[in-house]
Amino acid sequence: MKQVVKIRSPRLFTGIIIPYSTAIVFLIGVACQPAVPEIDNPYAGVDWVEYGQYKANLHTHTTLSGGTAAPEDVIDLYRELGYDILALTDHDDDSVAVPTWPWQSYGRDPAVLGMVAIQGNEISDVHHIGSHFNDYGAPGVESEDIVLKEIGRRGGTALFHHPGRYDKGVEWYVDMYRRYDHLLGQEVYNRNDRYPEDRQLWDAILMEILPERSVWGFASDDMHNTEKDMGISWIVVVTSELTSELVREAIEGGCFFYVNAPKGQDGAAAPDIESITVSASSGTIHVEATGQDSIVWISQGILVHKGDRLALDDELELGKYVRAEIYGADGIVVGTQPFQIY
Numbered sequence: 001m002k003q004v005v006k007i008r009s010p011r012l013f014t015g016i017i018i019p020y021s022t023a024i025v026f027l028i029g030v031a032c033q034p035a036v037p038e039i040d041n042p043y044a045g046v047d048w049v050e051y052g053q054y055k056a057n058l059h060t061h062t063t064l065s066g067g068t069a070a071p072e073d074v075i076d077l078y079r080e081l082g083y084d085i086l087a088l089t090d091h092d093d094d095s096v097a098v099p100t101w102p103w104q105s106y107g108r109d110p111a112v113l114g115m116v117a118i119q120g121n122e123i124s125d126v127h128h129i130g131s132h133f134n135d136y137g138a139p140g141v142e143s144e145d146i147v148l149k150e151i152g153r154r155g156g157t158a159l160f161h162h163p164g165r166y167d168k169g170v171e172w173y174v175d176m177y178r179r180y181d182h183l184l185g186q187e188v189y190n191r192n193d194r195y196p197e198d199r200q201l202w203d204a205i206l207m208e209i210l211p212e213r214s215v216w217g218f219a220s221d222d223m224h225n226t227e228k229d230m231g232i233s234w235i236v237v238v239t240s241e242l243t244s245e246l247v248r249e250a251i252e253g254g255c256f257f258y259v260n261a262p263k264g265q266d267g268a269a270a271p272d273i274e275s276i277t278v279s280a281s282s283g284t285i286h287v288e289a290t291g292q293d294s295i296v297w298i299s300q301g302i303l304v305h306k307g308d309r310l311a312l313d314d315e316l317e318l319g320k321y322v323r324a325e326i327y328g329a330d331g332i333v334v335g336t337q338p339f340q341i342y
């Protein structure tokens with residue numbers, strides 16, 4: 001994959017007469033400027049002091065689709081683990097055609113609990129798809145196209161669950177992402193990395209589809225068993241306030257991290273990301289974190305750099321994007337979304 005570096009061309013004003021000497025100095029100055037790549041930052045606009053970081057699981061089952069705990073117990077257990085955002089996504093191919101919704105039907109009020117509840121379902125008769133922010137369910141549905149069109153029609157968002165379970169290939173995913181803007185991304189960690197090749201697939205899709213659009217990486221418990229599956233894989237949503245609208249906006253814009261903690265809640269705490277600073281003028285990305293062992297940078301599926309600061313002019317073999325992974329104790333990884341490079 002060839003690196004695409006767009007050199008900003010100087011904008012010369014026409015119609016203004018300037019002395020030749022001034023023009024020559026100006027042109028020499030422009031010609032001597034190094035080409036600074038432009039960097040798309042999904043975390044641009046975040047006030048790292050004022051904004052909150054909210055823990056979310058977007059892929060959760062209850063007794064309505066093979067889970068071990070009733071909806072109200074699942075809600076309570078996630079709240080006890082410090083989650084702020086939860087989507088109950090029961091399979092739509094069992095007895096449940098519609099989302100496990102609203103929480104009030106199960107005696108729980110998200111406002112009282114201080115949580116954001118997301119309406120959702122796991123569409124399960126085709127490639128499993130997380131359907132969020134809408135009331136769709138489609139037992140017996142025959143194609144992913146029907147599913148994604150309908151989720152879009154209902155104003156919802158979608159993400160592919162555990163792609164490693166299927167054999168679809170990069171082109172199939174790229175085609176889907178090209179056609180459905182509300183298809184936001186895919187799981188890159190499903191319950192402690194049951195499908196380790198899902199990150200390779202994600203990288204391959206990014207290499208193919210950028211700069212047309214980005215694809216976000218998610219981590220989810222896919223919780224069925226409250227004893228074994230809880231609090232292992234989650235996302236951290238960065239937003240100014242904990243409201244459904246702002247959480248949705250942040251997820252749609254990639255303003256979140258994914259986390260995989262193999263030892264779950266019994267293990268070490270995950271590293272905290274304190275801030276991410278992108279400097280357009282110097283072409284650097286700086287991740288400030290605490291509690292980490294190391295920070296690595298990945299481009300085109302390859303580790304290209306180690307350290308908290310990445311300088312794009314370091315003669316690195318960068319592709320169309322770079323993303324960071326922050327490693328902590330007990331095998332914990334916290335991942336950023338891709339920073340697109342032009």
Ligand SMILES: [Zn+2]
Nearest residue numbers: 059061122222
């Ligand atoms: Zn599931």
